[in-house]
Amino acid sequence: MWLSDQQVGVAMYAFRDLIARRTLGGQPIHREITDLYKRLVVASAYGTGTGGTPEESAPDELIGTRVAAKILGCSTRWVRHIVTDLDGQKCCGRWVFPRQVVVEYAELKGIDVEGN
Secondary structure: OOOOHHHHHHHHHHHHHHHHHHHHOOOOOOHHHHHHHHHHHHHHHHOOOOOOOHHHHOOOOEEEHHHHHHHHOOOHHHHHHOOOOOOOEEEOOEEEEEHHHHHHHHHHOOOOOOOO
16 A cells, blocks of 8 residues: 555654653553554655555665664664764654665775674
8 A cells, every 4th residue: 555745744643643642641552553653754764656666665674773783883872873874763762774774884884794
């Protein structure tokens, strides 16, 4: 199912509102909600409705700060310092990064990424 950019924006607003209300009320946020919200964040970051198939426009796997730090051979604190270089997106209070961007960044810096 494809959503327009406007529909993604509306859905993200609704999810942020739901997450904020549940957090303020001390209620749990189900994993399905956060997973879908993460997908919407990715869709908004990469754009939707490009006319291609979902496989062609699907972004690379998202990774967290710890995995990015492992790939880069640095601390998680440094990863948070260079979030803009790594196309980081804040999702549900955590930073996520496209794995391919992190790997390309590491290669540009001459970091051996074999095995990651």
